[in-house]
Amino acid sequence: MNPENKSEIRSGNLYGLGIGPGDPELLTIKAHRILTSVPVIAYPTMESGKVLARAIVADFIRPEQIEVPMPLPFSVDRSSQPYYDVAAAKIAEHLSVGRDVAVLCEGDPMLYGSFMYIFNRLSDRFHTEVIPGISSTFASAAMLGAPLTYRNDVLSIMPATLEADILRDRLAVADAAIIIKLGRHFAKVKSVLEELDLFSRALYIERATMPNQHIKPIASVTADEVPYWAIVMIPSQTKPQ
Incomplete structure (x- = not known):
């Protein structure tokens, strides 16, 4: 096949998914729909190994979904910039080949949310939608x-x-x-x-x-x-x- 006839690969959609404060029943209907339909989910992990965001919605994650952990330092003593750079690069790899990615964020993504730093790095390159959550x-x-x-x-x-x-x-x-x-x-x-x-x-x-x-x-x-x-x-x- 002539490469010139190949259709251009559509970039995936990036979702900042507000998953609420902790009770899974406080997840919005829209957030649930996106969470259960995207092929890739990403979420922050603590230095201790704890994964709070994933734990909140664990019952809704399907085995075939690709998971992208994002190790982040939850400490004012350490710079988080390199960690967000790495996380954004991993997410961009999936978006670039057409996979939609939902980034889980406790509470609301735009209120002290970890997703804001992914948003700042990727929203100018990929279609991005933020789904509000209960703070x-x-x-x-x-x-x-x-x-x-x-x-x-x-x-x-x-x-x-x-x-x-x-x-x-x-x-x-x-x-x-x-x-x-x-x-x-x-x-x-x-x-x-x-x-x-x-x-x-x-x-x-x-x-x-x-x-x-x-x-x-x-x-x-x-x-x-x-x-x-x-x-x-x-x-x-x-x-x-």
Whole structure:
């Protein structure tokens, strides 16, 4: 066959798949459809070997699907750029030969999501679609049974990895706040909350919607036992009408 007569290979579609905070039943219908139909799925893996994203949707993955693990360092002390470069290159290999790829992302892909870094590397080369997911930040409010905001309240979401003075300044003017990525930063966050007289308002939850979800009074939390997947929520004080 003359090579000139060959039809050009269509590139595959790249999907950023928001799979929610942990409960598989919170997966959207659209995310389920794409997850169960694409030939390739990719997902981040931790340095410890844990694979949270895949575990959430494990029951929906078919044996014939190609899996692309993406080892990533979940540490502020190590640069993640080379790891995302490698992951993007692996995904691009499949897209280039016409295979659709769904990249699993806990919560919502565009809210502190690992998929954003794949998006930045590949969306200008391949057709990309982002499927929103339920964020753990808002799932936590539901699990805690605590309305976050009323009327004109402004909600602030901030990572606990910020320096104490920055956390202090932002919390001081927040109507309502969610502090994520607690882990080893809990003691710092607790100190700032006490300084601002917000500690009594603060609510604590870890691993929201997962089988091992845990809600406890924040005063009883032991700092060295706080996981990365823990959240402190400070609901609005606005009186509902």
